[in-house]
Amino acid sequence: xxxxxxxxxxxxxxxxxxxxxxxxxxxxxxxxxxxxxxxxxxxxxxxxxxxxxxxxxxxxxxxxxxxxxxxxxxxxxxxxxxxxxxxxxxxxxxxxxxxxxxxxxxxxxxxxxxxxxxxxxxxxxxxxxxxxxxxxxxxxxxxxxxxxxxxxxxxxxxxxxxxxxxxxxxxxxxxxxxxxxxxxxxxxxxxxxxxxxxxxxxxxxxxxxxxxxxxxxxxxxxxxxxxxxxxxxxxxxxxxxxxxxxxxxxxxxxxxxxxxxxxx
Amino acid sequence: xxxxxxxxxxxxxxxxxxxxxxxxxxxxxxxxxxxxxxxxxxxxxxxxxxxxxxxxxxxxxxxxxxxxxxxxxxxxxxxxxxxxxxxxxxxxxxxxxxxxxxxxxxxxxxxxxxxxxxxxxxxxxxxxxxxxxxxxxxxxxxxxxxxxxxxxxxx
Numbered sequence: 129x130x131x132x133x134x135x136x137x138x139x140x141x142x143x144x145x146x147x148x149x150x151x152x153x154x155x156x157x158x159x160x161x162x163x164x165x166x167x168x169x170x171x172x173x174x175x176x177x178x179x180x181x182x183x184x185x186x187x188x189x190x191x192x193x194x195x196x197x198x199x200x201x202x203x204x205x206x207x208x209x210x211x212x213x214x215x216x217x218x219x220x221x222x223x224x225x226x227x228x229x230x231x232x233x234x235x236x237x238x239x240x241x242x243x244x245x246x247x248x249x250x251x252x253x254x255x256x257x258x259x260x261x262x263x264x265x266x267x268x269x270x271x272x273x274x275x276x277x278x279x280x281x282x283x284x285x286x287x288x289x290x291x292x293x294x295x296x297x298x299x300x301x302x303x304x305x306x307x308x309x310x311x312x313x314x315x316x317x318x319x320x321x322x323x324x325x326x327x328x329x330x331x332x333x334x335x336x337x338x339x340x341x342x343x344x345x346x347x348x349x350x351x352x353x354x355x356x357x358x359x360x361x362x363x364x365x366x367x368x369x370x371x372x373x374x375x376x377x378x379x380x381x382x383x384x385x386x387x388x389x390x391x392x
Numbered sequence: 393x394x395x396x397x398x399x400x401x402x403x404x405x406x407x408x409x410x411x412x413x414x415x416x417x418x419x420x421x422x423x424x425x426x427x428x429x430x431x432x433x434x435x436x437x438x439x440x441x442x443x444x445x446x447x448x449x450x451x452x453x454x455x456x457x458x459x460x461x462x463x464x465x466x467x468x469x470x471x472x473x474x475x476x477x478x479x480x481x482x483x484x485x486x487x488x489x490x491x492x493x494x495x496x497x498x499x500x501x502x503x504x505x506x507x508x509x510x511x512x513x514x515x516x517x518x519x520x521x522x523x524x525x526x527x528x529x530x531x532x533x534x535x536x537x538x539x540x541x542x543x544x545x546x547x
Contacts, residue, residue: 134394134411134457156455163453164435166412176411178458204447228523229501230438233447234454308436310522 129166136178140185140264140287143177147285150175155287157200157239160231185238185289190215193295199238199288204229206237216257217392218299218317222249225303227310238288241273244280244335246366247311251336253301256317256328259293277334296321300391302383303331306370313371314379318387320350327384332365332376342384352385396460400425401469409456416440416451419466427467427496431525438524441497442466448504450523467496470503478544479503479537488537490528498524498534506542514539 133150137143147153154173156162157180165171179185185200190211197206206212207224226232226240226249240250241261254261254270261268263286273281282288296319303315312331319326325346327339345354359381365373397406400423409418419425419442428451431439435453442451443465470477476484479502489495498521505520506512512520517538518531526534 129412129414132411134455136457136460159455159458160435160453163414163455167414167433176455178455180458228438229505229520230441230448230450230523231435231453233444233449 130169130172132166132173133175134178135175136181138181138183140182140289143179143182143287144264144285146175146177150177153177153285155179155242157242158202158234158236159239160227160235161239161243161245179238179287185287188212190295195219195293195295196290197237197293198290200236201238203227203232203235203237203240207232215295216293216299218301218319219253219257219293222253222301222303222317225249225301225305225310237291241291242280242282242288244274244276244278245311246277246334246336247306247309247313247315247331249301249303249312249315249330252312252315252317252328252330254291254293255336255338256301256319256326257293257296257299258319258321258323258326259291261288262290262292263288271338274336279335294321298391300387300389302387302390304379304383314376314383316380316383316387318346318384318391320346320391325350327387329360329380329384332360332380334364334366339380339384346388350388350391352389355381355385355388394457396457398459398461399463401465407456411455411457413456414452415442415444415454415456415459415464418456419451419464425466425468429493429496431493431497436523436525437494437497438501438521439494439497441500441524443500443504446504446507448501465500467499470499477503479506479541482541482544483534483537486533486537486540488529488534489526494524494526494528498526502538502541503545505538506545509542510546512539512542517542 151174153175186198203223212220299319303312314331327342362373362377367373429439431437440452
């Protein structure tokens with residue numbers, strides 16, 4: 129790992145000031161991606177700014193039909209939260225399937241979505257649930273947030289504070305994990321929300337995406353049967369030693385049907 | 393370099409660390425606690441698992457400076473008065489190890505798993521150990537050991 133200067137601010141203002149004065153500042157949340165990346169010398173930040181001591185980024189609350197999760201909430205905390213289990217059991221289940229227990233004790237929801245790994249689980253949930261990402265300066269709907277491979281709508285130095293998620297009527301997440309990394313080879317999140325059905329797919333393409341054709345069919349009839357015959361084109365899907373684009377496209381259809389069948 | 397204070401296996405420790413030093417490195421090289429093993433160094437194998445404030449984490453994927461003020465337990469902190477921890481004893485009794493390299497991380501994960509899940513069954517043990525790789529045993533005896541150790545911990 130290259131040398132860097134470490135900072136541990138206690139407020140968001142302090143974090144912003146440190147970032148503004150750094151040559152090449154990098155925020156660290158749970159560190160489960162950035163630490164391995166730095167160990168491989170794929171990143172060389174001058175300053176690492178730890179968000180772990182900022183209390184504004186913590187906490188889970190359920191207020192009527194709106195679930196709010198602080199950015200520094202770990203996957204283990206989301207998985208164990210009674211509020212999350214009650215309001216959106218599919219989200220608690222998803223969090224409990226990320227990586228392994230040790231990773232879930234460090235990794236955070238804010239870190240995961242800011243990183244936007246094309247095979248991460250949370251982007252599928254937040255896009256599928258129509259969540260809103262609240263940053264220090266604005267609220268960003270998830271439809272505008274995930275913009276490309278490891279790319280988001282976040283500006284330079286813009287920190288995620290929390291996410292707010294409207295509680296759906298029913299939802300489910302089904303993933304086919306890559307057995308070594310446990311990242312999603314493909315994962316499909318289906319939610320029946322007040323604004324219609326949403327289907328979000330991770331792992332298959334360079335960035336999480338929605339499948340409108342499935343959503344329209346499910347709006348008319350929320351059943352696994354209605355998805356028979358609907359598939360996503362394999363053009364532009366990921367193809368690697370683990371799975372071809374064609375196979376990933378096939379998994380999208382299969383997992384979407386399973387998710388609809390499991391939705392609760 | 394920055395000076396950090398933390399508790400390691402019940403003892404207060406103050407140590408001068410580089411910002412880029414990993415917790416695993418500080419434990420092994422600066423505090424001479426070499427029971428914590430570094431296997432893959434890429435967050436996958438789990439040999440380096442220690443408890444930070446009671447929760448298992450991969451010490452190769454945490455900066456030591458982030459552990460300032462925390463309570464860290466390593467494999468060396470489990471035995472009491474020369475007597476093995478029940479989970480360590482269960483690994484010995486059940487032949488839950490062959491080469492032993494993964495064992496410190498296995499045991500640290502297993503202890504936390506047993507502490508947080510009073511009704512462990514085989515499926516829960518296998519899921520709970522997903523982040524710990526063993527290349528010798530095929531896991532069968534490890535699973536037996538964790539179930540036995542969990543029972544012994546409940547007393």
